[in-house]
Amino acid sequence: MIVKHLDHIVNTEDDIDTSTWNSRRLLLKKDGMGFSMHDTLIKAGTETSIWYRNHVEAVYCVEGEGEIEVVDGETYPIRPGTLYALDGHEKHLLRAKSQMRMVCVFNPPLTGREVHDPEGVYPLIED
Template identity: 80%
Template sequence: MIVKHLEQIIRTPDDVDAPTWNSRRLLLAKDGMGFSMHDTLIKAGTETLIWYQNHVEAVYCVEGEGEIEVIGGRTYPIRPGTLYALDGHEKHYLRASSQLRMICVFNPPLVGREVHDENGTYPASTANQA
């Protein structure tokens, strides 16, 4: 059984800070669950290009407001209670009008300190290190 508290993650290597977001990585590949789970803050007033070519992700909003714009497609509002799942590797913009707090699940799981590259993607090698 794995039991953790967010306080155990903050200010450790599993607390990854980027210019537009901060991901507190609760479960990673090393935990052997087959997915990773993150408590992520999207900073207010930011826009992030994201394209998970090597992962699928489900996101559940618990705080804040914003939107997700699928490139070449629709724009969806995000508010507490919104779930979206990137099951088709959709390239998108994530915008936060206020700080968003999101619970994110990735398959395959992330291994640790990944950040988006210039295309908004996590490295392909991550997908093979579960």
């Protein structure tokens, strides 16, 4: 059994802070679950260009408001209770009107070292 608390992740190497988001990485590849899980804060007033070319991601919003725009596609509002799943590796723009708190799940699981490259892609890191 794995038991963790967010308090033990914050301000460690598993707490990744960028100019537009802060990902507190709760479960990682090393935990052996076949997916990774993150408690992520999207900073108010920001826009992040993302393309998970190597991963699929499901995101559940628990706090805040914003929107996700699929590049060359639709724009969807995000508010608490919204789930979106990037099952087609969609390039997208994530915009936060207010700080959003999201629970994110990735497959394949992240190792914890990933950050977006210039195209918004997380590299596929094999340990």
